[in-house]
Amino acid sequence: MSQYVDLSAYQGWACADCGEPLKPGKVDISYLGNSFPVELLKCPKCGLVFVPEELALGKMVEVEKALEDK
Amino acid sequence: MNQQELREQENRCIQEQAPACAATCPAHVDVRGLADGIAKGDFASAYKLYRKAVPFPGIISRICNQPCQTACLRKDLGGAIEVAALERAALEFGSHDAEAIKPLPRKAKTVAIIGGGISGLTVAHDLARKGWGVVVFEAGDRLGGGLWKTPPDLLPREVLVNDLKIIESLGVEIRLNTSVGRSGGNGHSTFLARLCDEYDAVYLAVGPHSSDIPDLNMNENGQIAVDPLTFQTSLEKVFAGGDVLRTSVNFPTQEIPHSAILSISDGRRAATSMDRFLQKVSLTASRSNEGPYETRLYTNTDEIAPQAPLIETDLSTRYSREVAETEAARCIQCECLECVKNCEYLRHYKGYPKKYIREVYNNLSIVMGTRHSNQFINTCALCGLCAEVCPTDVDMGEICHNAREQMVEQKRMPASAHDFALQDMAFSNGEKFALAHNAPVGSRCEAMLRTYNEFVFFPGCQLSGSSPEYVEKSYAFLREAFDNNVGLMLRCCGAPADWAGRKELFANSQSEFRAEYEKLGKPKVILSCSSCYQMFQKHYPEVEILSFWDVMNEHGKFKKREFSAPVTIHDPCSTRYENHIQDSIRDIIVKMGGEIQELPLSREKTECCSFGGLMWLANKPVAEKMVQQRINESQLDYVTYCAMCRDFFARKGKRTLHIFDYIFGEEKSDLAAAPTVGFSQRHENRARLKEKLLRELWSETMPEQSAFESIRLVLPDDVQNQVEDRLILVEDMQKVIEYAERTGKRMFNASTGHYLAYYKPTSVTYWVEYTPQDDAFLVHRAYSHRMEIGMGAQK
Numbered sequence: 075m076s077q078y079v080d081l082s083a084y085q086g087w088a089c090a091d092c093g094e095p096l097k098p099g100k101v102d103i104s105y106l107g108n109s110f111p112v113e114l115l116k117c118p119k120c121g122l123v124f125v126p127e128e129l130a131l132g133k134m135v136e137v138e139k140a141l142e143d144k
Numbered sequence: 145m146n147q148q149e150l151r152e153q154e155n156r157c158i159q160e161q162a163p164a165c166a167a168t169c170p171a172h173v174d175v176r177g178l179a180d181g182i183a184k185g186d187f188a189s190a191y192k193l194y195r196k197a198v199p200f201p202g203i204i205s206r207i208c209n210q211p212c213q214t215a216c217l218r219k220d221l222g223g224a225i226e227v228a229a230l231e232r233a234a235l236e237f238g239s240h241d242a243e244a245i246k247p248l249p250r251k252a253k254t255v256a257i258i259g260g261g262i263s264g265l266t267v268a269h270d271l272a273r274k275g276w277g278v279v280v281f282e283a284g285d286r287l288g289g290g291l292w293k294t295p296p297d298l299l300p301r302e303v304l305v306n307d308l309k310i311i312e313s314l315g316v317e318i319r320l321n322t323s324v325g326r327s328g329g330n331g332h333s334t335f336l337a338r339l340c341d342e343y344d345a346v347y348l349a350v351g352p353h354s355s356d357i358p359d360l361n362m363n364e365n366g367q368i369a370v371d372p373l374t375f376q377t378s379l380e381k382v383f384a385g386g387d388v389l390r391t392s393v394n395f396p397t398q399e400i401p402h403s404a405i406l407s408i409s410d411g412r413r414a415a416t417s418m419d420r421f422l423q424k425v426s427l428t429a430s431r432s433n434e435g436p437y438e439t440r441l442y443t444n445t446d447e448i449a450p451q452a453p454l455i456e457t458d459l460s461t462r463y464s465r466e467v468a469e470t471e472a473a474r475c476i477q478c479e480c481l482e483c484v485k486n487c488e489y490l491r492h493y494k495g496y497p498k499k500y501i502r503e504v505y506n507n508l509s510i511v512m513g514t515r516h517s518n519q520f521i522n523t524c525a526l527c528g529l530c531a532e533v534c535p536t537d538v539d540m541g542e543i544c545h546n547a548r549e550q551m552v553e554q555k556r557m558p559a560s561a562h563d564f565a566l567q568d569m570a571f572s573n574g575e576k577f578a579l580a581h582n583a584p585v586g587s588r589c590e591a592m593l594r595t596y597n598e599f600v601f602f603p604g605c606q607l608s609g610s611s612p613e614y615v616e617k618s619y620a621f622l623r624e625a626f627d628n629n630v631g632l633m634l635r636c637c638g639a640p641a642d643w644a645g646r647k648e649l650f651a652n653s654q655s656e657f658r659a660e661y662e663k664l665g666k667p668k669v670i671l672s673c674s675s676c677y678q679m680f681q682k683h684y685p686e687v688e689i690l691s692f693w694d695v696m697n698e699h700g701k702f703k704k705r706e707f708s709a710p711v712t713i714h715d716p717c718s719t720r721y722e723n724h725i726q727d728s729i730r731d732i733i734v735k736m737g738g739e740i741q742e743l744p745l746s747r748e749k750t751e752c753c754s755f756g757g758l759m760w761l762a763n764k765p766v767a768e769k770m771v772q773q774r775i776n777e778s779q780l781d782y783v784t785y786c787a788m789c790r791d792f793f794a795r796k797g798k799r800t801l802h803i804f805d806y807i808f809g810e811e812k813s814d815l816a817a818a819p820t821v822g823f824s825q826r827h828e829n830r831a832r833l834k835e836k837l838l839r840e841l842w843s844e845t846m847p848e849q850s851a852f853e854s855i856r857l858v859l860p861d862d863v864q865n866q867v868e869d870r871l872i873l874v875e876d877m878q879k880v881i882e883y884a885e886r887t888g889k890r891m892f893n894a895s896t897g898h899y900l901a902y903y904k905p906t907s908v909t910y911w912v913e914y915t916p917q918d919d920a921f922l923v924h925r926a927y928s929h930r931m932e933i934g935m936g937a938q939k
């Protein structure tokens with residue numbers, strides 16, 4: 075799913091709590107018992123994850139619908 | 145609805161039945177398809193259809209007595225379609241000269257055909273094509289039998305000869321000058337006995353001749369007795385058809401009504417039986433609608449203007465291409481589709497119920513794989529218009545509703561389909577809105593006299609959401625009309641759960657209602673929302689209900705209003721069969737001085753505004769089409785009596801009033817153009833209504849607020865529209881920000897100064913990008929998803 079977002083477009087974001095800039099990293103995204111490893115930006119310290127709007131409203135909705143109809 | 149019931153429903157849809165012409169034609173020529181091809185200039189495909197049903201197209205198209213015309217729906221609208229003339233045109237402009245018919249590989253068995261007339265030759269044609277050996281015995285010196293008696297200007301001899309060549313080209317053996325005598329030969333007492341011995345099956349088609357065949361049983365009319373389905377005679381191997389069947393030994397000289405197309409039909413049907421006989425399979429299995437029959441197809445011709453053929457036509461008329469195309473275009477292309485014509489949703493999916501029900505059935509039976517019809521099933525508005533207009537009462541609403549219940553039971557209902565509406569229902573039945581009180585007590589004496597009220601007003605959640613002030617005013621009106629003997633019940637009737645197929649959730653909301661209702665002493669329930677009314681009708685047979693509109697019409701005092709033009713009424717689809725409510729509304733408008741112009745589809749034929757069945761939530765594009773269709777039906781202002789109908793129409797720019805606008809609204813303001821109320825505001829309005837009524841009427845206060853409710857948001861217009869469109873509520877955003885600010889879990893962008901945070905209150909994760917601003921938060925965007933971050937999600 076990671077290929078659907080260009081992570082470099084979101085470089086200005088940092089974790090407000092830890093003060094660390096977000097870095098690309100593996101995150102599991104799951105729905106209805108299905109899990110997908112995705113490369114997303116997250117806080118290297120506390121693991122706070124950043125899901126960009128384009129991913130949430132694009133590929134994620136598509137996958138949600140497909141899994142719901144399975 | 146179990147699978148068998150679903151099958152029954154499927155069979156009730158008659159859309160796939162043959163049109164009257166094809167059903168009446170003994171050979172079932174697809175006249176509709178033929179006319180369609182010709183009308184489009186495609187003579188070749190028209191010819192192909194014709195050739196498929198008729199083995200000798202040249203002959204039949206010139207001599208057919210056209211029984212199809214007696215049934216044609218054009219008959220009284222300018223005259224029946226000139227079918228044979230179109231068939232001749234198909235032949236003339238659509239057939240290729242050298243037509244090679246490829247028979248199947250030759251099989252071992254051989255049949256004998258007695259008689260080389262049209263019926264015998266049809267059997268020869270059909271069986272030879274299937275690869276059986278065929279020998280034709282003809283008493284005369286040429287094939288064709290009675291066809292040679294047709295005047296040559298009607299049936300040119302080269303046409304006749306040409307068509308007969310088809311038989312030769314199939315490799316059929318022809319024995320001329322061989323008559324069927326009483327003498328058998330070859331050691332047999334009769335000819336038939338001998339043929340039975342020498343061949344695997346026999347077809348007797350000796351034409352209109354004395355039918356005294358010693359080996360065969362006769363019926364009471366003195367005709368050869370055959371099984372009407374299979375054309376088998378009393379001898380297992382012998383089949384009979386054509387004019388011989390209509391000839392009686394009792395009246396050997398009587399003229400019989402000859403019909404070439406009927407002889408062809410007999411031949412075809414007998415050939416089917418003989419083929420099965422030779423293959424040793426059942427002669428009778430799944431055979432229906434052979435020969436002429438009455439179709440069940442219904443076609444509405446109300447809108448069809450009469451139109452006569454371009455030129456006078458008889459069997460000798462030859463059309464030019466142009467004349468043929470014009471004549472073919474007169475064909476009505478008979479079909480039903482009554483429901484599809486009236487429902488945007490059924491039209492959208494490009495099929496019709498028979499097909500749809502099959503798909504629903506498949507969708508429910510899938511074990512593995514994608515369920516392609518989920519969205520179809522969830523889109524129906526459950527409005528019942530289809531059943532109202534269907535000649536056989538097929539109700540797609542009931543079918544879809546039932547399918548939803550089954551999907552929920554199978555745990556196959558997509559979570560996202562109805563969630564938003566179910567949350568809304570939960571809100572309305574929660575402490576923010578739900579309320580059940582007896583009327584505020586006016587005096588001590590009243591308190592002593594009355595423990596319970598006789599009535600309770602149930603305004604429903606949607607009117608309270610869009611126009612809370614009308615709830616207050618109508619409650620005040622009722623208390624005045626009924627001597628303060630009216631309690632108040634604020635909550636949702638449970639329609640969203642019912643529409644979503646959530647039986648259990650609906651049952652829970654029912655028992656909650658019942659508990660409150662019993663506490664109030666089982667008063668009569670006065671309902672102003674038509675969806676509520678429908679729910680109570682259907683699901684609370686023990687509760688006595690009244691329509692608010694009937695009460696208003698009877699007890700209200702109406703002042704005259706200014707009407708600059710007539711108005712038109714949109715009846716909510718949930719009032720489809722509530723004539724009394726529809727009447728009350730019309731009465732009220734007239735009492736206020738209004739003039740009504742009815743929509744073509746009103747009362748029991750009214751359409752849904754897309755709120756019904758949660759269509760608006762399950763499939764926005766189709767819902768919008770549905771709204772568009774409805775609001776295009778008249779230029780006049782619409783008046784309706786459901787808050788949601790008003791909302792859906794007004795949102796698409798249609799000038800629409802709730803009848804309360806006339807009764808309680810400000811005369812000066814243009815209420816038909818008043819803006820609609822968004823989802824968050826509806827929650828807010830309901831909560832405020834409860835708070836205000838509690839305070840003013842019962843001197844009570846609302847329960848404590850949750851922490852997130854004190855988060856103040858600033859929403860610029862574009863963000864306001866964005867979140868409305870994305871079904872994100874103010875309270876969802878408040879929860880995200882409250883959580884982020886309390887825990888510090890948020891992201892920061894130094895170049896924009898924006899914060900970003902997410903939070904998942906139940907099953908949806910909400911994201912908000914914001915900037916703190918004084919004591920509030922400026923929202924830049926919000927979005928959501930259902931997929932979960934992390935591995936947690938279980939099925």
Ligand code: SF4
Nearest residue numbers: 165216217475476478
């Ligand atoms: S109008 Fe056309 S389809 Fe209908 S019965 Fe006549 S020929 Fe058949």
Ligand code: SF4
Nearest residue numbers: 157158480481483534
């Ligand atoms: S109205 Fe619709 S459901 Fe009813 S028979 Fe016609 S096509 Fe079928």
Ligand code: SF4
Nearest residue numbers: 487525527528530541
């Ligand atoms: S939306 Fe109404 S008319 Fe259309 S199929 Fe559903 S119940 Fe029938």
Ligand SMILES: [Zn+2]
Nearest residue numbers: 089092117120
């Ligand atoms: Zn961190």
